[in-house]
Amino acid sequence: MTESWQVYLNENQERFLSEYLEFLRIPSISTDPDYDGDVRKAAEWVVERLQRAGIEKAGTLETVGHPVVYGEWLHAPGQPTLLIYGHFDVQPAVPVSLWDSPPFEPVVKDGKVYGRAASDMKGNLLLPIIGCEALLKTRGSLPINIKFLFEGEEEIGSRSLNAFIKEHQDLLACDTVISADGGCGSEEEPRVTTGVRGIFSMQLNVKTANTDMHSGAGGGIAPNAIHELVRILNSMRDEEGHILVEGFYDQVNELTAEEKEQIAKFSSFTETLKKTTGFKEFFGEPEFTPMERGVARPTLEINGIWGGYQGAGGKTVIPREAHAKITTRLVPDQTPDQVRELLTEHIKKQAVRSIEVTIENGHGANPYRVPQDYPQLLTLEKALEKATGHSVLHQLSGGSVPVMSLFKGLLGAETLTLGAAMDDERAHAPNEFYRLSNFERVQKVYCLFLQEMGR
Amino acid sequence: MTESWQVYLNENQERFLSEYLEFLRIPSISTDPDYDGDVRKAAEWVVERLQRAGIEKAGTLETVGHPVVYGEWLHAPGQPTLLIYGHFDVQPAVPVSLWDSPPFEPVVKDGKVYGRAASDMKGNLLLPIIGCEALLKTRGSLPINIKFLFEGEEEIGSRSLNAFIKEHQDLLACDTVISADGGCGSEEEPRVTTGVRGIFSMQLNVKTANTDMHSGAGGGIAPNAIHELVRILNSMRDEEGHILVEGFYDQVNELTAEEKEQIAKFSSFTETLKKTTGFKEFFGEPEFTPMERGVARPTLEINGIWGGYQGAGGKTVIPREAHAKITTRLVPDQTPDQVRELLTEHIKKQAVRSIEVTIENGHGANPYRVPQDYPQLLTLEKALEKATGHSVLHQLSGGSVPVMSLFKGLLGAETLTLGAAMDDERAHAPNEFYRLSNFERVQKVYCLFLQEMGR
Known part of the structure; x- marks a missing residue:
């Protein structure tokens, strides 16, 4: 009918x-x-x-x-x-x-x-x-x-x-x-x-000087904002995708066997994603399957980065500032407020040599x-x-x-x-x-x- | 007269x-x-x-x-x-x-x-x-x-x-x-x-996929081109400014006592640079004075970096590609050809997970x-x-x-x-x-x- x-x-x-x-x-x-x-x-x-x-x-x-x-x-x-x-x-x-x-x-x-x-x-x-x-x-x-x-x-x-x-x-x-x-x-x-998953988004700004410098004059003498940003960003995640921010995983619930079983039914998604987007190898915590990582584990991703000269050819400059946009995906029982605090603390610890580091637009959802x-x-x-x-x-x-x-x-x-x-x-x-x-x-x-x- | x-x-x-x-x-x-x-x-x-x-x-x-x-x-x-x-x-x-x-x-x-x-x-x-x-x-x-x-x-x-x-x-x-x-x-x-000093300049390109991905869908599953670039860049220099590229210092002549003495006469330059450009602390190999590093030691500096979203607000994206412009300053007896080879080798070693890494516009001077x-x-x-x-x-x-x-x-x-x-x-x-x-x-x-x- x-x-x-x-x-x-x-x-x-x-x-x-x-x-x-x-x-x-x-x-x-x-x-x-x-x-x-x-x-x-x-x-x-x-x-x-x-x-x-x-x-x-x-x-x-x-x-x-x-x-x-x-x-x-x-x-x-x-x-x-x-x-x-x-x-x-x-x-x-x-x-x-x-x-x-x-x-x-x-x-x-x-x-x-x-x-x-x-x-x-x-x-x-x-x-x-x-x-x-x-x-x-x-x-x-x-x-x-x-x-x-x-x-x-x-x-x-x-x-x-x-x-x-x-x-x-x-x-x-x-x-x-x-x-x-x-x-x-x-x-x-x-x-x-x-x-x-929940989310926490932010922009990280690094400033090392009031003006850009010639890399011939300042190279070996002055800090470089891009290098400082790269160092801070690299300190946040290891090569395998583990997030290195102290306390970041403390509120993360362990996956139960039942949850793992339910998640495994969807693992073809990760293969499809790989094929359609063209990346060559899966990336993330090796203790979990790609599908587990994709839906039930927290992540930290740099969504954008910029600093210095981006035009055609080259420019021998030591940039005064550099920026990155970052989001983390959260799982129960993480909260954006807690993650903001942990990230802020981590970043402040990395901000050596009196460089100026600011965090902007930090917002999120449970x-x-x-x-x-x-x-x-x-x-x-x-x-x-x-x-x-x-x-x-x-x-x-x-x-x-x-x-x-x-x-x-x-x-x-x-x-x-x-x-x-x-x-x-x-x-x-x-x-x-x-x-x-x-x-x-x-x-x-x-x-x-x-x-x-x-x- | x-x-x-x-x-x-x-x-x-x-x-x-x-x-x-x-x-x-x-x-x-x-x-x-x-x-x-x-x-x-x-x-x-x-x-x-x-x-x-x-x-x-x-x-x-x-x-x-x-x-x-x-x-x-x-x-x-x-x-x-x-x-x-x-x-x-x-x-x-x-x-x-x-x-x-x-x-x-x-x-x-x-x-x-x-x-x-x-x-x-x-x-x-x-x-x-x-x-x-x-x-x-x-x-x-x-x-x-x-x-x-x-x-x-x-x-x-x-x-x-x-x-x-x-x-x-x-x-x-x-x-x-x-x-x-x-x-x-x-x-x-x-x-x-x-x-x-001599110079060697290049652009480093990293590509991880054919398309950008939603960070909700790909986060935890797919590699992120910015993270890969950050990891490679961070591997090239340590926190004190030592260049970690294998063999990079092999051709560098030691400074003689006479050279050090001549260089020391110009050390006020580094203080002036600090004051006029507003950086807070000197940066570079602690075994040398800022002035020695500035004129008689090789350097490696990121002059520009970009990838992903740089606009207002945020964009929850996993970027497919990221780029950096790099220059090194060379001292006797380094040559740009030798440095190109060493950098290329270093970068290739870092390019794990089948990510695509290319080096563009490598040129320089003795x-x-x-x-x-x-x-x-x-x-x-x-x-x-x-x-x-x-x-x-x-x-x-x-x-x-x-x-x-x-x-x-x-x-x-x-x-x-x-x-x-x-x-x-x-x-x-x-x-x-x-x-x-x-x-x-x-x-x-x-x-x-x-x-x-x-x-």
Whole structure:
């Protein structure tokens, strides 16, 4: 039996795709102030899209940073309330030269959409909206109460969301949160995400002098800011990937045998990642498998570095300053505050020779785990089983969704994940893409999940 | 008794300054192809200036790179021939934001000229031309035969000059070379340069994958190009500044007690450098004094580094590639070829995990020393004593003048140095300047030196 919402979905896919492409054309890069207007434009686009779907009570709400989009449909008395979370901001697209087509001019090819935020997460954001639209247009109502909360700062650590949720605890009150920022496996191998890593990000600045020096005049006499930065960075991780910051692993829970077994089921991911990105050998703590390291161990990565002369040819200069951007991924029970302290202490110890070292923009999010026996986790599994005919695996994600621990702490609600992204879709990297087959399939899963929750 | 050329110099200073400022306004940056036209413009400017001085036979000559300027006055039969060397190319001026005034819009303030190449070496290049002009306009002839050779590639390792000199050995034949690229101390403490360090420059590229990765997905699984670069760079120098490249010091001559004594006379330079550039503590091999390290010990310095995200905010990316620019300064009997080999071997050993490592643009120059008993060195000392009334110190320079070893090897001539630059004038750095008092003084020294050589 084909349900009427299913027919509705089938009949409207062309329009859904064209809306998705329109959404992708807005360069809503939250990290760069030059794009502030585009982040707002994306917010307004989402509000209109919600309204078109039949979520009449929808609008933007201000924060100290980028605006938030809120919408609600609360006409199912006695039924639970689901808060649907997502973000409409995107990562920067630099270096643009590595893209095969311009990052903000999406291209459809072989059933895939290529463009910045195709996978993370403008396609995903549309899934619950389309699901609600299909139910509303065919049944006239939704089986449960729904609230939408879409932010514009996920890619910069959801900076304003903490204060925003605190201020709007009544408005956002709910029984369960579902995050559309992620995936749910393939049709053959459906998955639910039961945990994400936390994160702590910072910029490290080293200054050794007031002016650059000629390397002929100063070489052998003066400190070099790049060398000092290199020395500090090298002191933070050993050649095998062990993090050398004192106390860094103290709060890390040991992996149980059961966890290791669950994680091992996903080890093909690491092989796929290797193949699609072209690195030659796995890297990380040899006591753990690549998959264990990728989802259940903390990491420290330099995301960017710069100092001195970067132009064509050479310049014989001893640079006065050098900089690095660093993120660490955290696992239970690490916290960003604790990690900030440990890193700060480590870096200060390395700052010999009276060099000036500063840490900027240190912010982060706690790691998060869904309790394995959480009832709505079971509901989501049922919907996925119904949609695919396969049993569902429990998966940990190596990424971070900062809001999960926020929702738990401020709203007392657990967060599930339901999106259509796959791990190989080059999120945050050039030539990011998204599979239209998953886009269609997970619209359907949303309808099934809402129905299941309403039973 | 005031000589007539002295009167001529005094009467024309205003014009000389305005010519100098005009010359500084040409951004003849040799390292960046965008400025190729300006390097040529600077060459043509120098040709005209030579002709105005009375050096009628002057013109540009082509090389595979930037053009060379050649000029001659050979009407002193029986007298020695002096080849005057200099360069009209300049270092890049980035970061321009650190300059108090635009680098190519020179400003005169408190007897100093501020601008890129003010000190290195557009003021210096004019000194011998002005000296010859004063003698020609007042005596009608020069006391010796003069050849001028000005290149446009000194700041990029004099790449084409080797081939150029080889091709033009007859044209350039001479008894002695004098390089205007340097200084001769102050009026109170005149100096002659008796040696320069050699140099080897290269760019190191590290590649770990074909695409950048999301640090949530790849963190703990994939290698990070910046970390690999940092590890390699850190392996090259220890915390005290000792270079850890195997065999690097094998060809380095021990300093004699006499050399150490001569060097110690200049130790105030290191204190001045510290004060003017604002670094807090000296850096380098603790077995040597800062001044010994600065002029008579080899160095290895990272001049630039870049990779990953450098923009505002953060980007949670594992970068696929990272780069560094490196120069080493060499002392007798090191050679750039030998150092290239040692560095290449060292870097290859560090390139574990099948990461791709490449070395680009490796080029350099030998170190050079003038024999302490070279007769024309004495002549130069006499001219300086006459001009200042003080006895002259022998000085080693920490910088590199690649052509010195070329002239020795290809023309069989020793190279002396006579310029008006001072060590604290921020050559290669923002807010470079030059003292007009020295500019005037050393014009006179050139006249005295040519007269002395003609005796």
